[in-house]
Amino acid sequence: MTNIIENLRGQVRNTVKNALHASVLKGELAESTIDEITIETPKDNNHGEFSTNIAMQLAKQVKKAPVQTAAILIANMDFSDTYIERAESAGPGFINFYLNKSWLYDTLKIVDRERNDYGRIDIGHGKKVMVEFVSANPTGTLHMGNARGGALGDCIASVLQAAGYDVTREFYVNDAGNQIEKFGISLEARYIQLLKGEDAVQFPEDGYQGEDIIDHMKDYIERYGDQLLKEDPAERRKKLVDYALPKNLERIRKGLEAYGIKYDVWFSEQSLHDSGELDETLQYLNENGLVVEKDGAKWFKATHFGAEKDEVIVRNNGLPTYFASDIAYHRNKFQKRGFDWVIDLLGADHHGHVARMKAAVEAIGVDPSKLDIVVFQLVRLFKDGDVARMSKRTGRAISLDDLLEDVGRDAARFIFNTKASGSHLDFDLDLAIKQSNxxxxxxxxxxxxxxxxxxxxxxxxxxxxxxxxxxxxxxxxxxxxxxxxxxxxxxxxxxxxxxxxxxxxxxxxxxxxxxxxxxxxxxxxxxxxxxxxxxxxxxxxxxxxxxxxxxxxxxxxxxxxxxx
RNA sequence: GUGCCUGUAGCUCAGCUGGAUAGAGCAACGGACUUCUAAUCCGUAGGCCGGGGGUUCGAAUCCCUUCAGGCACGCCA
Structure with missing residues (x-):
């Protein structure tokens, strides 16, 4: 639980602060105000372990050349009870600090004492934080984007734990709404096609084309036969979804577990409908004058909170949108479950969601700075030196399962975490597979x-x-x-x-x-x-x-x- | 058209809150295994930090502008 560098930096900062006081008291330097004394670590070894630019920042206020100010400060420094050995003025007015080597040997003692806990710190003070990530639609399989989001989200969670936060990993299951409808329609079409031939029914334009849909229906038919052909279509779709959805979820859960990710909570979107929280949320927004009706739909006035446009929360067919559930979901995170800090991970293709979500959080009375949305850029897959285009529509994307089989968990997780989340990531499949230097x-x-x-x-x-x-x-x-x-x-x-x-x-x-x-x-x-x-x-x-x-x-x- | 992300070595990327001579890995080239794991090490070479303005003691970093690529702009999620 010891942050060695932080402690040293503190010693240096105090030394400078005291020297500044002393210089003013002795009348060697004019009074000045400075927000914070910045202590930095020079990249050149010859410049010592730490340095400060305070003499340059003070130049105008004290009306002295930085080099001169630096000299005065150094003359007034007291190094007793610190690791500092000496300080020198250098360059345009930097003050460089050189430490006594004993700090290095003490470092090894700390590592020896803290062992598996070495590195852990407590800047979180047990603050409750939720990291919600992946949250992929349970209508299909996980792809490369989810793989990056998974590696990133899981590691963010772990780092926060190491920093002293009380972390909950959560997967939001989109088991309600439009995409479930589409899922049902797709399953139904495949079901009928399998039993009565390709031409018996046209596959819906915006349906899910993936092989997995067909596989589900093959299995279903094997177990339950063709009895659903006579069933009422709405009821039929419901039964098919009830069959396939848990299977998909289980596959997602297993895949992520093989990838080293274990969630604390799998949170169902449908549960927000069932518990009445969605209605409560809509009512709350309505009562606070944050909803307008236009063209038969209900809109959330996101523009009130700085967003670029308002957003539909209830469609003119009376059904709430995904965004409406998400508002209720965040209300649940903050208010029902009392998280102090919520982090959502979003692929760059959903970055439009950021502004409206921030607005929504503010609308429900939560300080929007308590919500951080990490937007990570998309993955471009390279194979044989070329871009391997992944298409969700045709279902021919490389899945997480493929990735784990070909590349392996360690290499995949490492590679996804070599790039900052904001930078586009080229994933070279051939390189990742290679077991070489x-x-x-x-x-x-x-x-x-x-x-x-x-x-x-x-x-x-x-x-x-x-x-x-x-x-x-x-x-x-x-x-x-x-x-x-x-x-x-x-x-x-x-x-x-x-x-x-x-x-x-x-x-x-x-x-x-x-x-x-x-x-x-x-x-x-x-x-x-x-x-x-x-x-x-x-x-x-x-x-x-x-x-x-x-x-x-x-x-x-x-x-x-x-x-x- | 508008908004967001990105532009740094041949390639993939670092560069923290503006700091001192812009870094790493891979690729290239030259060296090091009778000795604790050579999946390693040591060295060489490689740059108009996309371009142009500005802010200041000081800019890859901040501001403006321009060019290029990615993404998003739906009563989809």
Whole structure:
């Protein structure tokens, strides 16, 4: 639960703040106001561990050149009880801070103490947050878009858990409304076609063309025969939907589970109709003057809340729209179930939903900042060097099941989390399948397996992996060792940033960096066979690296193999 | 036409709240296995940060404009 970097940053910030006070008190600097002292981490090692640009920001107020201000501040700094060794003015007026190496050795002690919990922080304070993701129509199978949304949503949820939030993963089941109608009509058409021939009935223009619909009906006929031919059509469609829908849902559930995703709640849209919550919501909006009638339909005045246009919530045939259910659904999330923060994941093709959903949340009296909608860009699939166009209409998309079979869960989850959600993702199927160095997931897993192998060998020779407190960590001085420890120290802060940005893709990059620094260390330094104290110190470092890699892969739900 | 996303090395992408000399992986080229896993490492090369303006001590980052690609603009979800 220790964020090392954050603590150090705090030390630096306080040092600067105190120096600023002291300088003003002594009359060396004019009084000034500054919102916040920003402490940044320079990318160049020669610039120390931390730096601040305060002297440049202050230049105008104190009417002094930044370099001069920096010098005054440095002269007034007190480093006692901190890890800071020295501060230097550099460049146009930066102040760079150089730390005493002991912070690195203390880092290894923290990792050793926290073990599986290393990296966990508590910025969430147990706040209740829901992450709703995938929520695919149960009328068909899962496709590449769902696969990206799934990997992203699940990892966002895990990162938030690691950051101290109380997280609920939820799948919204669209088991009501228009698309279920279409589902029924499609099933019915296939049912009749299978029994009476292709030409017996025309397949509806906007029906679901997928093979799975036909398969469902083949199975149904096998079990129950043709008795539904004589049935009233509405009743017939209902029976077919009642048969196929649970099967689809079960298949979706199993597919996602194989992908490493387990939901806490499967929430039924129909339940909002049955419980009366949908009607209540419509009534609430109506009573608050947020509904207008036009052309026989009822519209929600989304424009009142900054949206571009109003939205139909009840059609002129009297049926509520999907959007109406979604308002009731969010009312349920916030008000019935008391979530403090709700995160919805949406594919870019639904980004039009963002503005109206925000408006709707405000309309039901909830602070819209409590709703975050993460819009992720669509996936372009490459195969044999060409774009493999996926078409939902013809049902020829690559399914999640295909993906898991061809690519595997680890590679798929890793690749989907290498890109920021906002960037378009090219998924190279051939590369993903390849078990070679071109495929980044193996690079990380290999580092882990390599460490496990080293530790196994050492232990087989009767040497115990020592505790960090028992060894001379100051023996670790090689640049490869220092860089690796620094990277390990960053982990808790990396969790913090990933959680705040809702970007787990940072973690795949982070863990790749750890692996890379480890491999460099491995090639530069030997462990087994070294002088005993050095070997022990390195064993602690190697073991810490293993812990960090394992912890990150756990968050991403990617396997950490002990052998490869 | 309007709105949103994206434009950074040959390819795929990082670049946090504006900071110091723009990074990584892959591909290319040259090296390293009698020693803890070579699915590895070390090195070389590769750039008008789409273009043009502006804001300021300082811009890949912020603002305006323009070009290119993706997506969305329904009483579908």
């Amino acid at each position: 071109e495929n980044p997931v193996y690079y990380v897993q290999y580092a882990h397996a390599r460490i496990c192998s080293m530790l196994r060998l050492i232990e087989s020779e009767g040497i115990k992996i020592p505790l960090a407190d028992e060894v001379e960590l100051t023996r670790l001085t090689a640049p490869e060792e220092i860089e690796l420890i620094k990277k390990i120290a960053e982990y808790p802060d990396e969790i913090r940033i990933s959680a705040q940005a809702l970007e787990p893709s940072r973690l795949t990059r982070y863990v790749t960096d750890v692996a890379s620094l480890f491999h460099s260390f491995y090639n530069a330094c030997r462990v087994k066979g070294e002088e005993e104290n050095l070997m022990k110190a390195r064993l602690v470092l190697v073991s810490s690296t293993q812990i960090v890699i394992k912890n990150v892969l756990d968050i991403l739900s990617i396997g950490a193999p002990e052998r490869m």
